[in-house]
Amino acid sequence: MTSSIPGGLAAASNQPAPAAAAGGAPRVVATWLLVCCALVFALIVVGGVTRLTHSGLSITEWQPILGTLPPLSESQWNEAFAKYQVTPEYLQVNRGMSIDAFKGIFWMEYVHRLLGRLVGFAFIVPLLWFVARGKLPSSPGLAPMLFGIFLLGAAQGALGWYMVQSGLVDDPRVSQLRLTAHLGLALLIFAAMFWTALTLLRPAGAADARTGPLFRGAVSLAALIFVMALSGGLVAGIRAGFAYNTFPLMNGHVVPPEIMQISPWYMNFVNNMATVQFDHRLLAWTLLVLVPIWWWRVRATPEVPARARFAAHLLLAMLLAQVSLGISTLLLVVPLPLAALHQAGAVLLFAAALHAAHALRRQAGDSDHLLLAASGAMITAPPRIERR
16 A cells, blocks of 8 residues: 555656756655655654554653663663653553553654654755755755755654643643644645655646646645645544444434534534534545546546556545545544554545646646645745756
Protein backbone atom coordinates (compact mmCIF):
# COMPACT_ATOMS: atom_id res chain seq x y z
CA MET A 1 0.00 0.00 0.00
CA THR A 2 2.72 2.46 0.92
CA SER A 3 4.63 1.78 -2.28
CA SER A 4 1.90 2.97 -4.65
CA ILE A 5 2.83 6.64 -4.66
CA PRO A 6 6.54 6.36 -5.53
CA GLY A 7 5.74 3.77 -8.19
CA GLY A 8 3.25 6.08 -9.79
CA LEU A 9 5.74 8.91 -9.91
CA ALA A 10 8.32 6.70 -11.57
CA ALA A 11 6.22 5.00 -14.20
CA ALA A 12 3.36 7.17 -15.23
CA SER A 13 4.76 10.03 -17.28
CA ASN A 14 5.10 10.48 -20.99
CA GLN A 15 7.35 13.49 -20.48
CA PRO A 16 11.12 13.42 -20.01
CA ALA A 17 12.58 14.57 -16.75
CA PRO A 18 14.04 18.07 -16.70
CA ALA A 19 17.69 18.53 -17.42
CA ALA A 20 19.85 19.43 -14.50
CA ALA A 21 19.96 23.13 -13.87
CA ALA A 22 23.35 24.74 -14.17
CA GLY A 23 25.26 24.25 -10.94
CA GLY A 24 22.54 22.08 -9.44
CA ALA A 25 21.32 18.53 -9.13
CA PRO A 26 17.51 18.63 -9.23
CA ARG A 27 17.03 14.87 -9.34
CA VAL A 28 19.24 14.32 -6.29
CA VAL A 29 17.49 17.09 -4.38
CA ALA A 30 14.10 15.69 -5.37
CA THR A 31 15.08 12.21 -4.19
CA TRP A 32 16.18 13.63 -0.84
CA LEU A 33 12.84 15.44 -0.49
CA LEU A 34 10.92 12.25 -1.27
CA VAL A 35 12.92 10.41 1.40
CA CYS A 36 11.97 13.17 3.84
CA CYS A 37 8.33 12.75 2.75
CA ALA A 38 8.58 9.04 3.58
CA LEU A 39 9.96 9.90 7.01
CA VAL A 40 7.15 12.39 7.67
CA PHE A 41 4.66 9.75 6.54
CA ALA A 42 6.15 7.30 9.05
CA LEU A 43 6.09 10.00 11.73
CA ILE A 44 2.37 10.63 11.16
CA VAL A 45 1.57 6.91 11.33
CA VAL A 46 3.66 6.41 14.49
CA GLY A 47 1.96 9.46 15.98
CA GLY A 48 -1.40 7.83 15.32
CA VAL A 49 -0.29 4.61 17.00
CA THR A 50 1.02 6.64 19.94
CA ARG A 51 -2.40 8.21 20.33
CA LEU A 52 -4.26 4.92 19.92
CA THR A 53 -2.11 3.23 22.59
CA HIS A 54 -2.56 6.20 24.97
CA SER A 55 1.20 6.66 25.12
CA GLY A 56 1.47 10.35 24.28
CA LEU A 57 1.39 11.65 27.86
CA SER A 58 4.00 9.25 29.24
CA ILE A 59 6.90 11.70 28.79
CA THR A 60 6.12 14.76 30.86
CA GLU A 61 8.97 17.03 29.75
CA TRP A 62 10.10 18.54 26.48
CA GLN A 63 13.86 18.34 26.10
CA PRO A 64 14.77 18.61 22.40
CA ILE A 65 18.46 17.86 23.05
CA LEU A 66 18.72 16.05 26.39
CA GLY A 67 15.57 14.07 25.68
CA THR A 68 17.32 12.24 22.87
CA LEU A 69 18.61 9.73 25.40
CA PRO A 70 16.04 7.52 27.20
CA PRO A 71 16.38 6.50 30.85
CA LEU A 72 19.46 4.28 31.10
CA SER A 73 19.43 3.21 34.74
CA GLU A 74 16.86 1.99 37.22
CA SER A 75 17.02 5.28 39.10
CA GLN A 76 16.32 7.23 35.91
CA TRP A 77 13.34 5.00 35.13
CA ASN A 78 12.01 5.52 38.66
CA GLU A 79 12.40 9.28 38.25
CA ALA A 80 10.53 9.30 34.93
CA PHE A 81 7.80 7.10 36.40
CA ALA A 82 7.47 9.36 39.44
CA LYS A 83 6.87 12.35 37.16
CA TYR A 84 4.19 10.42 35.28
CA GLN A 85 2.50 9.38 38.55
CA VAL A 86 1.48 12.97 39.31
CA THR A 87 -0.22 13.47 35.91
CA PRO A 88 -4.01 13.39 35.50
CA GLU A 89 -3.71 10.37 33.20
CA TYR A 90 -2.08 8.25 35.89
CA LEU A 91 -4.32 9.52 38.70
CA GLN A 92 -7.58 9.20 36.76
CA VAL A 93 -6.95 6.42 34.23
CA ASN A 94 -3.85 4.36 35.00
CA ARG A 95 -3.65 4.44 38.80
CA GLY A 96 -1.74 1.40 40.00
CA MET A 97 0.13 0.93 36.72
CA SER A 98 3.39 -0.98 37.16
CA ILE A 99 6.71 0.44 36.04
CA ASP A 100 6.96 -2.28 33.40
CA ALA A 101 3.63 -1.19 31.90
CA PHE A 102 4.83 2.40 32.08
CA LYS A 103 7.93 1.48 30.10
CA GLY A 104 5.71 0.13 27.33
CA ILE A 105 3.91 3.42 26.75
CA PHE A 106 7.10 5.41 27.37
CA TRP A 107 8.93 3.63 24.54
CA MET A 108 6.07 4.30 22.12
CA GLU A 109 6.18 8.04 22.78
CA TYR A 110 9.97 8.01 22.82
CA VAL A 111 10.10 6.44 19.34
CA HIS A 112 7.66 9.07 18.10
CA ARG A 113 9.80 11.92 19.42
CA LEU A 114 13.03 10.30 18.25
CA LEU A 115 11.60 9.92 14.76
CA GLY A 116 10.70 13.61 14.81
CA ARG A 117 14.32 14.47 15.60
CA LEU A 118 15.46 12.14 12.82
CA VAL A 119 13.24 13.94 10.32
CA GLY A 120 14.76 17.28 11.33
CA PHE A 121 18.30 15.88 11.08
CA ALA A 122 17.61 14.21 7.72
CA PHE A 123 16.30 17.52 6.39
CA ILE A 124 18.71 20.18 7.65
CA VAL A 125 22.03 18.34 7.26
CA PRO A 126 21.62 17.48 3.54
CA LEU A 127 20.12 20.93 2.92
CA LEU A 128 23.20 22.63 4.37
CA TRP A 129 25.40 20.32 2.30
CA PHE A 130 23.48 21.08 -0.90
CA VAL A 131 23.81 24.81 -0.26
CA ALA A 132 27.52 24.62 0.61
CA ARG A 133 28.33 22.51 -2.47
CA GLY A 134 26.12 24.47 -4.85
CA LYS A 135 23.93 21.45 -5.58
CA LEU A 136 20.60 23.24 -5.26
CA PRO A 137 19.02 24.00 -8.66
CA SER A 138 19.34 27.63 -9.67
CA SER A 139 15.66 28.37 -9.13
CA PRO A 140 14.95 31.73 -7.46
CA GLY A 141 13.46 31.27 -4.01
CA LEU A 142 14.18 27.54 -3.70
CA ALA A 143 16.73 27.79 -0.87
CA PRO A 144 14.65 30.20 1.26
CA MET A 145 11.61 27.99 0.77
CA LEU A 146 13.48 24.88 1.90
CA PHE A 147 14.78 26.66 4.98
CA GLY A 148 11.19 27.81 5.57
CA ILE A 149 10.07 24.17 5.54
CA PHE A 150 12.70 23.42 8.17
CA LEU A 151 11.35 26.23 10.35
CA LEU A 152 7.86 24.75 9.95
CA GLY A 153 9.31 21.46 11.16
CA ALA A 154 10.74 23.16 14.23
CA ALA A 155 7.37 24.79 14.85
CA GLN A 156 5.77 21.36 14.52
CA GLY A 157 7.91 20.05 17.37
CA ALA A 158 6.89 22.98 19.57
CA LEU A 159 3.24 22.50 18.59
CA GLY A 160 3.52 18.83 19.55
CA TRP A 161 4.67 19.76 23.04
CA TYR A 162 1.95 22.43 23.27
CA MET A 163 -0.53 19.65 22.47
CA VAL A 164 0.93 17.30 25.11
CA GLN A 165 0.80 20.05 27.74
CA SER A 166 -2.99 20.23 27.37
CA GLY A 167 -3.22 16.65 28.70
CA LEU A 168 -0.96 17.19 31.69
CA VAL A 169 -3.32 19.56 33.53
CA ASP A 170 -6.69 18.44 34.92
CA ASP A 171 -8.06 16.53 31.90
CA PRO A 172 -6.04 13.40 30.93
CA ARG A 173 -6.68 13.99 27.24
CA VAL A 174 -4.93 16.32 24.86
CA SER A 175 -6.96 19.09 23.27
CA GLN A 176 -8.59 17.87 20.07
CA LEU A 177 -7.97 21.29 18.52
CA ARG A 178 -4.25 21.14 19.25
CA LEU A 179 -4.15 17.53 18.04
CA THR A 180 -5.82 18.53 14.78
CA ALA A 181 -3.46 21.50 14.34
CA HIS A 182 -0.51 19.15 14.92
CA LEU A 183 -1.79 16.79 12.23
CA GLY A 184 -2.60 19.62 9.84
CA LEU A 185 0.87 21.16 10.07
CA ALA A 186 2.44 17.74 9.45
CA LEU A 187 0.35 17.37 6.30
CA LEU A 188 1.32 20.85 5.10
CA ILE A 189 5.02 20.08 5.59
CA PHE A 190 4.55 16.81 3.71
CA ALA A 191 2.72 18.61 0.89
CA ALA A 192 5.36 21.32 0.54
CA MET A 193 8.17 18.77 0.23
CA PHE A 194 6.20 16.48 -2.06
CA TRP A 195 5.12 19.24 -4.44
CA THR A 196 8.66 20.65 -4.60
CA ALA A 197 10.10 17.20 -5.33
CA LEU A 198 7.61 16.63 -8.14
CA THR A 199 8.41 20.04 -9.61
CA LEU A 200 12.12 19.22 -9.65
CA LEU A 201 11.47 15.84 -11.26
CA ARG A 202 8.82 16.74 -13.83
CA PRO A 203 8.53 19.70 -16.20
CA ALA A 204 5.23 21.48 -16.59
CA GLY A 205 2.95 20.34 -19.38
CA ALA A 206 2.26 22.43 -22.46
CA ALA A 207 -0.23 25.23 -21.96
CA ASP A 208 -3.72 24.03 -22.83
CA ALA A 209 -6.88 25.79 -21.71
CA ARG A 210 -8.82 22.52 -21.89
CA THR A 211 -6.88 20.99 -18.97
CA GLY A 212 -7.08 24.09 -16.77
CA PRO A 213 -10.43 23.18 -15.18
CA LEU A 214 -9.12 19.68 -14.44
CA PHE A 215 -6.10 21.16 -12.67
CA ARG A 216 -8.29 23.44 -10.58
CA GLY A 217 -10.56 20.50 -9.84
CA ALA A 218 -7.61 18.45 -8.61
CA VAL A 219 -6.45 21.31 -6.39
CA SER A 220 -9.97 21.59 -4.95
CA LEU A 221 -10.05 17.85 -4.28
CA ALA A 222 -6.67 18.05 -2.53
CA ALA A 223 -8.00 20.88 -0.35
CA LEU A 224 -11.15 18.88 0.45
CA ILE A 225 -9.09 15.81 1.36
CA PHE A 226 -6.98 18.01 3.63
CA VAL A 227 -10.15 19.22 5.37
CA MET A 228 -11.38 15.64 5.71
CA ALA A 229 -8.08 14.67 7.32
CA LEU A 230 -8.49 17.53 9.78
CA SER A 231 -12.00 16.35 10.59
CA GLY A 232 -10.48 12.92 11.21
CA GLY A 233 -8.17 14.57 13.74
CA LEU A 234 -11.22 15.89 15.58
CA VAL A 235 -12.82 12.43 15.46
CA ALA A 236 -9.67 10.96 17.00
CA GLY A 237 -9.30 13.76 19.54
CA ILE A 238 -12.73 13.25 21.13
CA ARG A 239 -12.76 9.48 20.39
CA ALA A 240 -15.89 9.81 18.29
CA GLY A 241 -14.97 6.62 16.44
CA PHE A 242 -16.09 4.64 19.48
CA ALA A 243 -19.67 5.88 19.02
CA TYR A 244 -22.20 5.34 16.23
CA ASN A 245 -20.50 2.13 15.10
CA THR A 246 -23.05 1.48 12.35
CA PHE A 247 -23.03 2.21 8.63
CA PRO A 248 -24.42 3.78 6.50
CA LEU A 249 -26.84 5.12 9.15
CA MET A 250 -25.73 6.53 12.49
CA ASN A 251 -27.57 4.35 15.00
CA GLY A 252 -30.56 4.22 12.66
CA HIS A 253 -30.51 7.89 11.64
CA VAL A 254 -29.24 9.73 8.59
CA VAL A 255 -28.71 12.74 10.85
CA PRO A 256 -28.48 11.82 14.55
CA PRO A 257 -30.95 13.81 16.69
CA GLU A 258 -28.25 14.88 19.16
CA ILE A 259 -26.22 16.60 16.45
CA MET A 260 -26.81 20.12 17.88
CA GLN A 261 -27.17 19.20 21.54
CA ILE A 262 -24.38 21.40 22.93
CA SER A 263 -24.76 25.12 23.56
CA PRO A 264 -23.48 27.40 22.13
CA TRP A 265 -24.21 25.74 18.78
CA TYR A 266 -20.76 26.15 17.25
CA MET A 267 -19.14 24.02 19.96
CA ASN A 268 -20.92 21.00 18.51
CA PHE A 269 -18.46 21.04 15.62
CA VAL A 270 -15.50 20.31 17.90
CA ASN A 271 -16.98 18.74 21.05
CA ASN A 272 -20.06 16.75 20.02
CA MET A 273 -19.29 13.16 18.96
CA ALA A 274 -22.39 13.03 16.78
CA THR A 275 -21.58 16.26 14.93
CA VAL A 276 -17.88 15.56 14.50
CA GLN A 277 -18.46 12.06 13.15
CA PHE A 278 -21.33 13.25 10.93
CA ASP A 279 -19.08 15.92 9.42
CA HIS A 280 -16.35 13.36 8.75
CA ARG A 281 -18.85 11.04 7.05
CA LEU A 282 -20.34 13.91 5.04
CA LEU A 283 -16.91 14.88 3.70
CA ALA A 284 -16.25 11.26 2.72
CA TRP A 285 -19.60 11.04 0.90
CA THR A 286 -18.83 14.33 -0.87
CA LEU A 287 -15.51 12.98 -2.10
CA LEU A 288 -17.20 9.76 -3.23
CA VAL A 289 -19.33 11.90 -5.51
CA LEU A 290 -16.77 14.47 -6.70
CA VAL A 291 -13.72 12.27 -7.30
CA PRO A 292 -15.47 9.87 -9.75
CA ILE A 293 -16.91 12.87 -11.63
CA TRP A 294 -13.46 14.44 -11.91
CA TRP A 295 -11.96 11.07 -12.86
CA TRP A 296 -14.50 10.65 -15.65
CA ARG A 297 -13.74 14.16 -16.96
CA VAL A 298 -10.02 13.31 -17.05
CA ARG A 299 -10.75 10.16 -19.03
CA ALA A 300 -12.97 12.10 -21.43
CA THR A 301 -10.35 14.79 -22.19
CA PRO A 302 -7.97 13.64 -24.96
CA GLU A 303 -5.40 16.36 -24.16
CA VAL A 304 -4.67 14.95 -20.73
CA PRO A 305 -1.15 13.40 -20.60
CA ALA A 306 -0.68 9.76 -19.65
CA ARG A 307 0.86 10.64 -16.29
CA ALA A 308 -2.23 12.64 -15.33
CA ARG A 309 -4.51 9.79 -16.40
CA PHE A 310 -2.58 7.39 -14.20
CA ALA A 311 -2.74 9.90 -11.33
CA ALA A 312 -6.53 10.08 -11.74
CA HIS A 313 -6.81 6.28 -11.58
CA LEU A 314 -4.58 6.26 -8.50
CA LEU A 315 -6.62 8.94 -6.75
CA LEU A 316 -9.89 7.08 -7.34
CA ALA A 317 -8.39 3.78 -6.15
CA MET A 318 -6.91 5.38 -3.03
CA LEU A 319 -10.22 7.03 -2.19
CA LEU A 320 -12.10 3.72 -2.40
CA ALA A 321 -9.44 2.01 -0.28
CA GLN A 322 -9.49 4.79 2.31
CA VAL A 323 -13.28 4.84 2.59
CA SER A 324 -13.28 1.05 2.97
CA LEU A 325 -10.69 1.30 5.74
CA GLY A 326 -12.72 4.01 7.46
CA ILE A 327 -15.94 1.98 7.38
CA SER A 328 -14.14 -1.14 8.63
CA THR A 329 -12.46 0.81 11.43
CA LEU A 330 -15.83 2.20 12.50
CA LEU A 331 -17.76 -1.08 12.38
CA LEU A 332 -15.04 -2.97 14.28
CA VAL A 333 -14.82 -0.19 16.92
CA VAL A 334 -11.36 1.16 16.15
CA PRO A 335 -8.99 -1.81 16.27
CA LEU A 336 -5.39 -0.60 16.40
CA PRO A 337 -4.11 -2.07 13.08
CA LEU A 338 -7.06 -0.81 11.04
CA ALA A 339 -7.04 2.61 12.69
CA ALA A 340 -3.32 2.99 11.97
CA LEU A 341 -3.87 1.95 8.35
CA HIS A 342 -6.71 4.47 8.09
CA GLN A 343 -4.41 7.27 9.25
CA ALA A 344 -1.74 6.12 6.80
CA GLY A 345 -4.38 6.02 4.07
CA ALA A 346 -5.28 9.66 4.71
CA VAL A 347 -1.69 10.73 3.96
CA LEU A 348 -1.50 8.55 0.85
CA LEU A 349 -4.85 9.84 -0.41
CA PHE A 350 -3.64 13.42 0.10
CA ALA A 351 -0.42 12.58 -1.76
CA ALA A 352 -2.42 11.05 -4.61
CA ALA A 353 -4.45 14.25 -4.96
CA LEU A 354 -1.29 16.38 -4.97
CA HIS A 355 0.23 14.05 -7.57
CA ALA A 356 -2.85 14.43 -9.76
CA ALA A 357 -2.84 18.23 -9.48
CA HIS A 358 0.87 18.38 -10.25
CA ALA A 359 0.49 16.16 -13.32
CA LEU A 360 -2.07 18.60 -14.73
CA ARG A 361 -0.24 21.85 -14.10
CA ARG A 362 0.70 23.90 -17.16
CA GLN A 363 3.61 26.08 -18.26
CA ALA A 364 1.32 29.06 -18.58
CA GLY A 365 -1.74 30.00 -16.60
CA ASP A 366 -1.55 27.53 -13.72
CA SER A 367 1.35 28.19 -11.37
CA ASP A 368 3.15 26.05 -8.86
CA HIS A 369 1.16 27.57 -6.03
CA LEU A 370 -1.20 25.18 -4.27
CA LEU A 371 -3.68 26.87 -1.96
CA LEU A 372 -4.99 24.63 0.79
CA ALA A 373 -8.14 26.55 1.48
CA ALA A 374 -8.99 24.92 4.79
CA SER A 375 -5.84 26.08 6.52
CA GLY A 376 -5.36 29.37 4.71
CA ALA A 377 -1.74 28.39 4.14
CA MET A 378 0.03 28.72 0.79
CA ILE A 379 2.39 25.98 -0.26
CA THR A 380 4.79 27.56 -2.71
CA ALA A 381 7.04 25.46 -4.89
CA PRO A 382 10.06 26.87 -6.76
CA PRO A 383 9.71 28.07 -10.31
CA ARG A 384 9.65 25.29 -12.88
CA ILE A 385 12.91 24.01 -14.31
CA GLU A 386 12.59 24.12 -18.07
CA ARG A 387 14.07 21.57 -20.44
CA ARG A 388 17.04 22.69 -22.48
